Amino acid sequence: MCGRFALTASPEEVAEILGVMELEGFPPRYNIAPTQPILVAVASPPAEPGSNRPDRMAVLVRWGLIPSWVKDPKEFTLLINARSETANEKASFRAAMRHRRILVPASGFYEWHRPPKESGEKLQAYWIRPKSGGIVCFGGLMETYMSKDGSELDTGCILTVGANKTIGEIHDRMPVVIQPQDFSRWLDCRHGEPRDVADLLRPAAEDYFEAIPVSDLVNKVANVGPELQAAVALPPKKQKPTADKSGDGQMSLF
Structure with a gap:
């Protein structure tokens, strides 16, 4: 999953x-959390003939999608x-997948490794970013x-896929990465149905990201600095303790 970026x-x-x-202008954001506004790109409405307007535009949405049929958002899972x-x-997602696909720009995302309980190890946070920056x-x-x-409230969510x-x-999940050459195809909901972009819903290449272990400061939304x-x-x-192999497994009286 992707819970912070x-x-x-x-x-x-x-x-x-x-x-x-x-x-x-907007300031650097080091700890973007659910329910906060996020910047996304969407396809622009059809332009007038001869217009040089870009075919996409940036808007702000609340991170945490609310389907249009929900009666009470307070009783609906984020x-x-x-x-x-x-x-x-x-x-919850079918209509948006067909008509309202978006791009969510990020410098990277955070993920947590949860070790088995029996290991005695603690939860470890990682900052995961493109290797090339x-x-x-x-x-x-x-x-x-x-x-x-x-x-009206514009809301959004991030698609995930099985991790590489x-x-x-x-973690066993990671965000879906859309490459620049595929931006237009991904956003074009007027001509491209979900099946036409299904090939884009795949894990990123093995060498695309690097994972950096970081402190648990990211766990608190109030922490927002580069540290x-x-x-x-x-x-x-x-x-793990190893068995004592010095003897033959029999008890000694001496």
Whole structure:
């Protein structure tokens, strides 16, 4: 899954990779959490003939998708992720998968490795970023929820897929990564159905990300500084006790 991520690139860098008009200034965000606003790219409405307007635009949505048919959001589970393998079948995501696919720019994401209880080891956080640096774009979905009073709220979630071997040593899921050459195809919901972009819902290449162990500062939403991404040394693994092979297994009277 993807429960926290960061976007620390400049607005100019984000606008360039997304291919959108100039973005308003925003500060680096090192600990983006569910229910907070996130920047996403969506396909622009059809342009007038001869217009040179970009075919995509940037908008803000709340991280945590609310399907349009939900009656009371307070009683509905927060949907920050959607499994890409079943998104086109689930009632919560089916309409968005067909009509409202988005891109979620990020500098990387955080994941936690939960060791077996019997190991005695603690939960370990990792900062996972592209090896080459820069911005990565996750595939996501968007829904506009209309409340009883008529107000609208744009909401979104991030699609996940089974982790590749590299990330699989930390967690069994990872965000879907959409490469720049596939941005237009992914966002084009007018001509491309879910089956036409199914090939994009795959794990990133093994050498795409690097995982850096970090402290548990990221666990608290109130912590928002660059120190969250500072590497830490992993504690030594506890060695399992080995059986004493010095004897022959028989009890001695002496």
